Amino acid sequence: MKIVSWNINSVRFRIDIVERFLREVQPDVLCLQETKVIDADFPFETFRALGYEHILIHGQRMHHGVAIVSRVPVSEDDRFDWQANREARHIGVRLANGVRIENVYVPAGGDVPDREVNAKFGQKLDFVQRMTDWSAALDCPTILTGDFNIAPLPSDVWSHKALLKVVSHTPVEVEALDRLQASNDWIDLGRHFHPAPARLHTWWSYRSPDWTKNDRGRRLDHMWATGDVAKSATRHHVFEDCRSWIKPSDHVPIMTEFAF
Template structure:
């Protein structure tokens, strides 16, 4: 891995955003860069085949290193970086579906390469029953595979980000009681996500800064007439770091105002800055 990191740059700013169509919302990336200035930006739900990814527009924002794994109409992930990145080629094809939900790279950093994983977990449909709803079964199977994978290779000098489509804690949703039987906060999903986190020894970087008894959301439904007034959010977007990086966590940003941008995604960007 090259070591041409800017002199004196001892921190890394990693942002994640479910952009909900990278071509439709490409103009919003400049607003994100202006406000967060990330070194690395991980996107989910790019909805874009690789041959149509807007590399020129992204490069104009300073992301000279780019990797995308996409498909027409749905899913898709991308990693945009101002630092050199190297594609990981040994990661699984989750559930053998080839549905463009994960991208892993090594990121050049002052203290040595950092392993970075960008995930887009299946949403799971509307019915929390794998027998009645194959999409829910796919979601659980995906997380189970990721858990086994993490257990076999505990996280070291690693970061995992993405839209995991699960809000695990009571205060990760606007109403714990009312959402217990709603996909994204059901006990079986929460247990699965917690098992994945434990298997890899991951540290929840957002809850590192925001105590578990405080509300924390990254997603607000398009169905709300006034999303800010109702504030019925969920924390579906996550940043996890390996224990050896947790001590370097310096700050976080949940860019809530992005939900109010013109043609906004229903998710907002999240960023963590850490010493590397």
């Protein structure tokens, strides 16, 4: 089974590259973040025409939004309000084999890494803490994936030294993500198959006119699994070439293959 996560940064605006990706890679399950569309306007027919009959969405006008589309049966399981303000940032499903897939879009956190002067940063840390509380009580086989908006390891960014005070790689964020990972002994599948310091970037800013020239990437997108599920993982891939497609997202898809 191929499970993909992709912050698409508007599913309707980028539906052409989504369709291309599905045709070329043919994943079984696609988890999308930042769909930026209300539920009624989601492009259902495009996905159904490609064989993705099972579509579960949690939309919001213009901002945020998550979705899971699948060509294998899934049932909706949960929608957690880890932001505590009803933003559409999570949707979870259960596969027929009982494995849960939790698709999450963690807040970016603004520009200043200080919760006293930047409320968005505090909201991000609180979001991750609510995830940690949920994780600590989790007792079923689970895949946790999405845009975590945190690059935890020094090799997860183009320059550890340059980004230590930049939101997404600050020590306080990394420590928060470490606590989340430790709360249920999550296996980071990206680094399981591509141990540090291997290159494994998933995001490049739109601000650069040529992202390949300065190559200032960060690994913001992750796929984790509880230990029982991680044993079934066989491969993890980052589709870096997608960053050069027409009208690309600033994120690229990541995919883990499982032997179940």
